[in-house]
Amino acid sequence: MLLDTPICDFGWQAPDFKLKNANGDVFSMSENLGKKGLLIMFICNHCPYVKAIATRLAEDTEQLMAEGINVLAVMSNDYQHVEADSPQNMLRFAEQYGFKFPYLVDEDQQVGKQYGAVCTPDFFGFNHLGELQYRGRLDDARLHNDPNREPELLNAMQLIAAIGKGPKQQTASMGCSIKWR
Template sequence: MAVSTPIADIGWKAPMFRLKGVDSHYHSLKQLSGMRGTVVVFICNHCPYVQAIMPRLIRDAKALHDLGVHTIAINANDDRAYPEDSFSNMKVFAKEWNLPFHYLHDDTQEIAHAYEAVCTPDFFGFDADLRLQYRGRLDAGRKDPVPDDTPRELYDAMRLIAHYGYGPGEQQASMGCSIKWRLPQEDADLNWIQPAM
């Protein structure tokens, strides 16, 4: 079922993280952030919404990099229930798409919870001080191809942020597959032995 992102909490400070990338090295937000802005996007390997936008996301990430805005992708899906989203398959995905940005694994799902991410793709656009200025979509496309003249909403928003430090007043929610959260661990009382009365 498709879900949409909530209204942005403008000015919210980005939670820090240190996660393992598909290059098998650990990377922190501080290390990967851009001088003029940073996009943190939650994606996964198998989501049709993500697969549909990848060519345009790669195009815009490259263009934003030239403006001093870096892109970081994070996969937080439960790979036990969805093995196609495993770390080994993340490496395959990154190679197949020749990703121009770091692709990190949130294996504990702690970072996705900290960001209150809800879907794939879910975009967070931060200014140079890592304060949220954009929580919108890449563009109007979903799972189908879009016309070449489709407005590049994320790119335009981040360009505005890079130059002026603030994003657009009107932001359209991103839509995609829900993040595949792990089921809560079995209740402790399953292993609890009731004491004698």
């Protein structure tokens, strides 16, 4: 089912969480909320929308991390019913696309629910205070690899890092619904 994300609720405070990656390493929101902010994104392995942007996502997030902006990805799908999203397949998917960010398993789906995540991909850009400043899409290329794309997420996170505020104009991300239990 194709869904769009809601508009940005500027200033919404990010709830803390602790999640493990597929190797069992623990990551928390609060420990990753850096001086330049934090991008939390809800993605999965099987979604055609995530697959279509995965290479661009890896490139843009690598640039953000090089600039001191932290990035976490969360997989909230019920992988018992969608085997492609299992932790082992998360490792393969991350390696295939060269993801440098932690890719975390939301085993009980609580983080996805707390954040109000609705689809994959769903991007949440926070400033250094943990206040939501971006809830838009990756870029304007949608499912295509357009070299002339506008990297909206990258630009928004750089703005948030610089001034603590996100752009007023944001275009919703769209993708597959999260597979809830």
